Structure formats: structure tokens, C-alpha cells
Amino acid sequence: MSKDKQFVSEITPQGEDFSRWYIDVIKKAELMDYSPVRGCIVFRPDGFEIWEHIKDAMDVRFRETGHRNAYFPMFIPESFFQKEKEHVEGFNPELPWVTEAGGEKLEERLAIRPTSETMIGHMYSKWIQSYRDLPVLINQWANVVRWEKRTLPFLRTSEFLWQEGHTAHETEEEAREETMKMLEVYREVIEDVLAIPVVVGEKTPSERFAGAVNTYSLEAMMRDGRAVQAGTSHYLGTKFAVAFDIKYLSRDNTLEYVHTTSWGTSTRLIGSLIMVHGDDRGLALPPKVAPTQVIMIPIGPPKTRDAVLARTDELYAELKKAGVRVKVDDRSDVSPGWKFNEYEMRGVPVRLELGPRDMENGVCVLVSRISGEKKVVQQSNLVDEINAMLAQVQQEMYDRAKSFMQENFYSVNTLDEMKALMEEKRGFTLAGWCGSEECEDKVKEVTGATSRNIPFKPSEEKSVCLCCGQPAKHTVVFARAY
Amino acid sequence: MSKDKQFVSEITPQGEDFSRWYIDVIKKAELMDYSPVRGCIVFRPDGFEIWEHIKDAMDVRFRETGHRNAYFPMFIPESFFQKEKEHVEGFNPELPWVTEAGGEKLEERLAIRPTSETMIGHMYSKWIQSYRDLPVLINQWANVVRWEKRTLPFLRTSEFLWQEGHTAHETEEEAREETMKMLEVYREVIEDVLAIPVVVGEKTPSERFAGAVNTYSLEAMMRDGRAVQAGTSHYLGTKFAVAFDIKYLSRDNTLEYVHTTSWGTSTRLIGSLIMVHGDDRGLALPPKVAPTQVIMIPIGPPKTRDAVLARTDELYAELKKAGVRVKVDDRSDVSPGWKFNEYEMRGVPVRLELGPRDMENGVCVLVSRISGEKKVVQQSNLVDEINAMLAQVQQEMYDRAKSFMQENFYSVNTLDEMKALMEEKRGFTLAGWCGSEECEDKVKEVTGATSRNIPFKPSEEKSVCLCCGQPAKHTVVFARAY
Incomplete structure (x- = not known):
């Protein structure tokens, strides 16, 4: 076996054992590591940066639709859960409890939030007095905990990261409109940014969020044919308003309950991304969320090395300046072939090769992670060529995933x-x-x-x-x- | 008492009772609210957005200095704390403990992180094998908990938000260089972005971080003359490396302990900001972190209202496009004077007034929150004028705080x-x-x-x-x- 193939050889083929393939890939690509705490993982820098790009894409759209971020305590008094019957039944089995703090036993146990409807409902009841205070459109980025029996990195972990939107409205109509609006924001980010096609629809009553009137979801198909719920948006009616006494003085001078919604997406999206796009060569990351979009690999014999490196650095600076997330691998102790395999495994969307003959001709070679297509392009037009290829890879990834979903x-x-x-x-x-x-x-x-x-x-x-x-x-x- | 003065009248003067002034201001300006959990606050949107701007200013500098973000579990097994003697002594009294989860009593209690040296040290010992793996330069944005006896919103809360950098290096020299580099990054953000002058120096041994060899700090002076530690950077020597067995194969083929650092800043910075810049009229926010930088207030009689509003909207769009964080207050049920007081109380750096006569002359009036200076400027040059005044306010705030510190x-x-x-x-x-x-x-x-x-x-x-x-x-x- 050639040394260059080592990266691939260490990854179990998808067809042989999809679960093992998944774990092999995320460990090998250094997206995560197991932690000493059951069911909790470490998000390593490449894994976490994917989340940061997802977060940015969501956040800008949340702001455009009038939402603002806030932060609420992660501790939730036990009595809060008791206020909404379905909610407590749904979440109680998964809660971790803080029973001691600061050297003393607590009078009331504190749960660590599995979601924040109760805490936020309590605060909204203080903030909302009149129709003039509505709508309240708040989102929170936070860690949450659900003590899961069976865990799987990114897809189901005890502690995970997510965003949870919580809004309050005068009317049912307005709240229902919000529920659908955020579902559409999710669809846009998941399809256009993560290149994951989804089936959008309503959950059946038995699959609803604990305490919701209606739950809507986006379902994605992994490459083993299984589904991942990529995001949910809930119309909560007046259930939480009644439980937490969130009332407002209406335009008609009557006291009314607000209508609330909540909606969330989480670091599950990282897992979905990997299972939708990856293949037997490793990860494949959509350009819009890839920590490294372009890897530059200088090639050629030792005697031309310095000249090639110098030119590589110039082109690197140009791409960097244009906002491309680019890296150079100038290690001399591993072969170009080794590097090609390594960055394919890491899912870098575009590889740029530059050798002495390319230098003479003022060109370089771009290679797509997805199609394998090689394209010789002029160095003088590099930024445009790179951006075009990144856009093309993004589209190809969506199309490929969409075809796969249709076929299955x-x-x-x-x-x-x-x-x-x-x-x-x-x-x-x-x-x-x-x-x-x-x-x-x-x-x-x-x-x-x-x-x-x-x-x-x-x-x-x-x-x-x-x-x-x-x-x-x-x-x-x-x-x-x- | 004139109705316009209501905002001011509800704020206790600083000279009368500084602590009450502080609480009055942060509640009235809706930066925070108390939560039902002892010592934990809610960061309301305006309070949280200040933190987001601080975070962005830090984050870009962390990246420029080669650091990457990651995320580690918030649960820390009890046994981890026992590994570094000083560390456990320093933090044990403040820890909250999870003792039950998922309906079962845990075999080993889990602390909620007060800081992550132990968890991260454990992971680094798995990741670091050789000098080729060094340096490791990682930062984490996270919530942490220290169960404080006496709490004060933003400045000392049981749960708070922060960033913690954790790095590992081959040599003491390199680690010490890192410690000082990040101290300088903090100084730059705190002085240039938050407009807070600081005294930079080394902590005495008794004030060191629990487990550090050297602790350096930035100390800011509040308007009541008291100090706030605005950030710290620690050289940890090989203490945590020994405790967590973080060794690497050196260039000389010997096994050596790494030298580590850690450094942190937190949502305390929000509290400092308020106590350094605020006055008897309320908050005063430096333009670089103000959620709203410019408030536009249309004035004049009802008959010109529509025309003034239309022009206000055009100017708003221009400013928005130029990246200014701007808002229009077009309420017709409160007077301009009321609005002036309200936004002064909220600390908005620049007020823009536009009336019918200004319309005729193609001008508008800018008013500085800090100096009260009024400036009549051409509408045709508004973006430049606004940017100039924002820069001026930023500088004035720093200068004013600097003079105050020198005088005291x-x-x-x-x-x-x-x-x-x-x-x-x-x-x-x-x-x-x-x-x-x-x-x-x-x-x-x-x-x-x-x-x-x-x-x-x-x-x-x-x-x-x-x-x-x-x-x-x-x-x-x-x-x-x-």
C-alpha cells in the first residue's frame, strides 16, 4: 500500500459500516474528541469553526427579521418545570440536577436548561404589560444539556450548543406567521449555506415538542438513508403564557394571554453536514462553512522550491485579501500526494497546485473536492476563478445531495x-x-x-x-x- | 417637575449613592434584569449586544495572533480538581455540583466549570505528543459559574460569560511571551474599544490566580474611585503540565513538560464600562460598543411631520448603508425633550435632530452625549460628519476617564x-x-x-x-x- 493512501486506508468505507465511517472521519479530521464526561464531546477548532460559520449565517438572518440576542441563566428552579405539565413530562427524565453549591445543599434543586421556555416565560411575564411591548423577538445562543442514554458525537450529546428563539405576540395569526417565517430562515440556511436539501413539514402530534400546539421540522437524509431532524419551529399557543402568566393589556383594554413561539437549531447540524456530504475519501465541506476553503500546495523538485514558494505566498496574500479562507501547506517532509489525500480527507473544497511549469505559464491548477475536476486557470485572474469554483462546488454539493435524496x-x-x-x-x-x-x-x-x-x-x-x-x-x- | 425630567429623576445621583446609581441605571436602561436564581442575571438585548461588540473586538485580535476557538464540556469530574493542589483550594468553595442526572445519582460528582484549566489540560495531554504539535493556541467563549456570596450585576454574578485562552508551548520563554502578548491585546481592546484607561502590572503572590506562577492584570478605576480587575493573563509554568501529564518529545528527543498560559476577560467588562463612563444623566456608551450609535429624532409641528419623517428615513437609509448603528424614534405621543432625556439615559453617543427649518437649509443638528456639543452639519456630508463625531466622542470618553484616573x-x-x-x-x-x-x-x-x-x-x-x-x-x- 502506498504511503499516500494512508489517510484513506484508516477510514472505514461507508458501505462497510456507516457508523464507523462517521467516527473515523470526525476523529481523523480533528473535528472532535471524546471527553472524560459521559456523552460530552470536545469541539476541536475545525469542528467549532464550522459551527461559527453556521452561527454567523443564522445570526445575520435573525437580525434581518427583527430579532435580538439575549442571555438567560442556565439554572432553572425545579418548580418552574412543574408549571407546564407536558413540558415537565417531556424533559424530566433527561435533566441533570445541581443539588449543592458553594459548600451548601440547595433548598431547591436547580436543573441545567434542556431548553429555556420556562425561564424565558417567567421573564416575559415581568417585561410584557401592554400591547405596546409586543412583539418580543429574542434569540439566545447557549449550551444546553439533555442527559441522553445513547450518544453520538454532534448528533446526540449530553451537552450541546444551540440557538433558541423565543417570541411573544398579540395574536395567534402573528405568532403562526413567526413560526413559519423562522422555519423558512432555517430552510434557507440549511439548503443554501449547508447545501443540505430538506423536507419541510409538520410533525405528527406524538412527535411534537413537549408543550407545543404545532411543531414544524426540516428533515435531512444522511448517506445511509436515515433522517436527521435539522431544525424545528413551534407554535406554542397560549400554553406557556398560561403557565407563566404572561398577559398584556390589549388595544381593547382587556387582559389577554400572549401567543408564543420557539424555534431551534443546534450543533446537530455539524453531524448532518458530515453525514450528508462525506464519502469514502473523508469529509466534504460546503465552501460556505469550510474552515479552509482553499489549500495551496506547491509542487516540483527541490531546486525550484524557493521560487514556487515565493509565488505561492504572493497568490496566498491576494486570496486572503479577497476574503478567501486559504492556507498554504509548505511542509517539505511529506509528498504532494500525501497532502492531496490529507486535504481531501479534511474536506477542503478546492485544492490549488502550483509547480515550476505553471509558474512559466502564469497559471495554476484548481481541483474540486467534489467532482475531481481539474481546471488550469490564469494566475492573473485567480480571485475570480477561485470564487467561481467555490460557488460551483457549493452548488454541486447541493445537487448531489438532492439527487441522492430523490433516489432514496x-x-x-x-x-x-x-x-x-x-x-x-x-x-x-x-x-x-x-x-x-x-x-x-x-x-x-x-x-x-x-x-x-x-x-x-x-x-x-x-x-x-x-x-x-x-x-x-x-x-x-x-x-x-x- | 417637568415630565421631560422623569428619566433623570428616577436615577439616584452618583454622589448620593454610587451603588444605587449603578443599579438604577442598568435596570432603567434595560441592560439586565434579576433572575429567579440567586446571583444570576438576565442579559437583556442592549446589555448583551455590548458584550457581542466586545467579543467581536477580542475575537478578531485573537485570530490575528494565531488563536482558534474551540469548545470543551462544562462538566468537570471532581477528581480533576484534586490534581492541582492550589487550584482546588482556590476554587472548591465556589463550585456548584451536579449529583444527579437522567434520573440517577452520579457515581462521581460533576462540577460546573469555574474555569477550564483542568479539562483542557486533560485534553492537551492527549493531543500533544511532539514539539511539532506545539504551540497549541486555543480560546474558548463560554459560560462559567462561581457560586459567589455577594453578587453585583455584571461585576460579580454566579453564572457569567467569558473567554478563556489556554496555550501550551515548548519553552518558558515562548509561554511568557504569549502571556504578555495577550495582556497587550486586552489593553488595546479595553483602552481603544471600551475607552477605559488601565494600569497594567503584575499581581502580588497572594492575589495570583490559583495555580499560576505569575498573574498579570489590567486595573480600571470606577467613578467612585474603586478598582475593577478588567482582565488577567497568567503564566502557569509547568504546574498544570505536571498535574495533567502534558509532555512532548523535544527537538533533542527528550520528554519534556509543556509550559502553559491562560488568560481571560468576562462580562465584568460591561459593568466596568458603565461605572467608568456613566453620569447622573445615565449610561454613556463608547461608540465602538454602543448597540445604538446614533438616535435620529424628528422635530417640529404636526403639519411638517410627514415631510420631516420622509427626509429622516432617507438619511437613516444612508447611515445604515454606511454601517452606522442607527435608529429613528418617530413616536408622536412623547415630546422631543422626553426623547432627548431617554437616549441620554440610554447612553446613545450621538443624537441627530432634524426639523423643518433644518430641512430648508439642508442641514441637521448633531449632539454629543459626552460634551453636549451641538454641531450643525450639512446633510450632503452626513456620513462623514457622523463618523467624525463618533470618533470624537470615543476619544473624549477615553480622555475624560484618563483625567479622572489621574486626578484620583x-x-x-x-x-x-x-x-x-x-x-x-x-x-x-x-x-x-x-x-x-x-x-x-x-x-x-x-x-x-x-x-x-x-x-x-x-x-x-x-x-x-x-x-x-x-x-x-x-x-x-x-x-x-x-
């Missing part, structure tokens, strides 16, 4: 059909559903697939429940999920 | 002198110190002042210890501190 999206009519599909090759299945929880449970029991959502734009409307054969109330996407 | 900086020779000064008017005092902890303790006991630091550039070198009269080893700044 099946329409089924019976439980047997779905079962066969799930056993042979996991993917998304579209099926009719009568609306009963009983049928939903049976689907899960028999096929391992859960209802992902009721898509807004199904490719077809199904008329019969796959389980009981009764008329279908909804057309639902079912899939095995992370 | 005393050179003293005896304990009695210092005692009298501290009783009459709190300020910074420069005094000689023999180097004994006994004398340091006595100063505190008698005067209430603690040693802030041994300044790098004292205005004079003192020769005699103010306490015992023996020859001075160091010239020290003493002050009462938050």
Missing part, C-alpha cells in the same frame, strides 16, 4: 413494502396515514421507521393508511432516524 | 495617609511595599484597600514600605476593589 425517496402503500425497504436500504418513504397514534406506533414497531413529518409539498398525496387501510388523513414521510 | 491617583508614604484617603474619597494609591504578606494583609485590614498590581510603568518608584518602614521591594497600586 420511495412511495409505499403497505407496511410490508416499507418493511422491506427499511431492511434492504434505508431511505425516506412516503405513505398515507389515518391519523391514529396506534398505526404510527405499529409502523415503528414493524419497520423501525418513525414519522418524520407531514410534508408541505409531497410529491404525491396518498389516499390510504399504510397500516390499517382506512382512508388517509395525511401523507407522511417515514424514515429511520438519528 | 495618589502617591502615599504611610498607612495613615492611605487610610485617610480611602475614608474620604476612594481612589488608587501608589505606595512602597516590602514584599511581605503580613504588610499586605495589614494594609487591607486598616484601609480596606487591596494590592491591585505592581504597575509596569509607575509614575514614580517608592523606596519605603508604607506599612513597616523597611526598604520597598515593589511599588504597588492599592485600592478598594469590586
